[in-house]
Amino acid sequence: MTINIDEHSGFCWGVVRTVQIAEDQLADARRNSNVYVLGNIIHNPREIERLEAKGLKTITLEDFPQLANIGAKVIIRAHGEPPSTYRAAWEHGIEIIDATCPVVTKLQERVRKFWDQGYQIVIFGKKEHAEVLGVRGVVGDECVVVKSVEEAVEHVDVSKKTVLFSQTTMDRPTFNAIKNVLKSRISELVVDTMEEIATEFHAKDTICGQVSGREDELKLFAQQNDVVIFVAGRASSNGKVLYNVVSSANPSAHFIESASEIEPEWLEGANTVGITGATSTPQWYMQEVAEHIKSVIRNFVS
Numbered sequence: 001m002t003i004n005i006d007e008h009s010g011f012c013w014g015v016v017r018t019v020q021i022a023e024d025q026l027a028d029a030r031r032n033s034n035v036y037v038l039g040n041i042i043h044n045p046r047e048i049e050r051l052e053a054k055g056l057k058t059i060t061l062e063d064f065p066q067l068a069n070i071g072a073k074v075i076i077r078a079h080g081e082p083p084s085t086y087r088a089a090w091e092h093g094i095e096i097i098d099a100t101c102p103v104v105t106k107l108q109e110r111v112r113k114f115w116d117q118g119y120q121i122v123i124f125g126k127k128e129h130a131e132v133l134g135v136r137g138v139v140g141d142e143c144v145v146v147k148s149v150e151e152a153v154e155h156v157d158v159s160k161k162t163v164l165f166s167q168t169t170m171d172r173p174t175f176n177a178i179k180n181v182l183k184s185r186i187s188e189l190v191v192d193t194m195e196e197i198a199t200e201f202h203a204k205d206t207i208c209g210q211v212s213g214r215e216d217e218l219k220l221f222a223q224q225n226d227v228v229i230f231v232a233g234r235a236s237s238n239g240k241v242l243y244n245v246v247s248s249a250n251p252s253a254h255f256i257e258s259a260s261e262i263e264p265e266w267l268e269g270a271n272t273v274g275i276t277g278a279t280s281t282p283q284w285y286m287q288e289v290a291e292h293i294k295s296v297i298r299n300f301v302s
């Protein structure tokens, strides 16, 4: 059996940047160990464990009062935060290390710009997702968040001039369906392209090219392997989107968070097994999954 690790998988550059910022802070802070991250740094339990072993501590906003004026540094992860978080940090004498992905920062700036011009802001996304909470905060929650065409039809006020954005990790087919239904009902609809960075990120809209740009090669990779093991944290939005791409191209695809979830029967009769993952799945963990599969096969044969 051949095991293939998808060479296009692994961290997107936004996550690479966030993890690097955390590593740099941890290296600097060896003596005072006051480095915290607000929420899970990425949606991948194994990478969180690795960074926590180096001293990173995961906190919530409720922990801010305990960190007041002790020289704490709090990392903002790639998803970004609303302005209220920066204010709360300042009030508690906490230093913010901002590792917000530049794509998300740009999205927040664009949303704010259209809001200032009096547009109704519509966001295709998940209302409680960290990135969307950040964007909602930028406009004082004056926006409509929808995750389906039905919700768009029900909740968007078609009499207003409107701009449509997407959470960066949503799926393009649903986004396009929402765009089309709003286009047919709203006379002044803008679908924002974040034009300043569109070329760099291959962006037709605010869905990140690091997610949507992978779809074609991911389909091909899924079709080229008899069985596909998709590795991601279950809380990862782009993990769900990319897994749907894989499973629609190959019905013998399996979503796992940990190598121990692999069932030997999944591998029966397969000549090739492909391993791929989300933008928050580290390459080193896919290597571990490959080693695990080899040991499963050895046990199976012996």
Ligand code: SF4
Binding pocket: 012, 013, 014, 015, 078, 101, 102, 103, 104, 168, 169, 208, 209, 210, 211, 238, 279
């Ligand atoms: S998927 Fe895109 S928006 Fe999200 S962290 Fe990666 S580069 Fe940034």
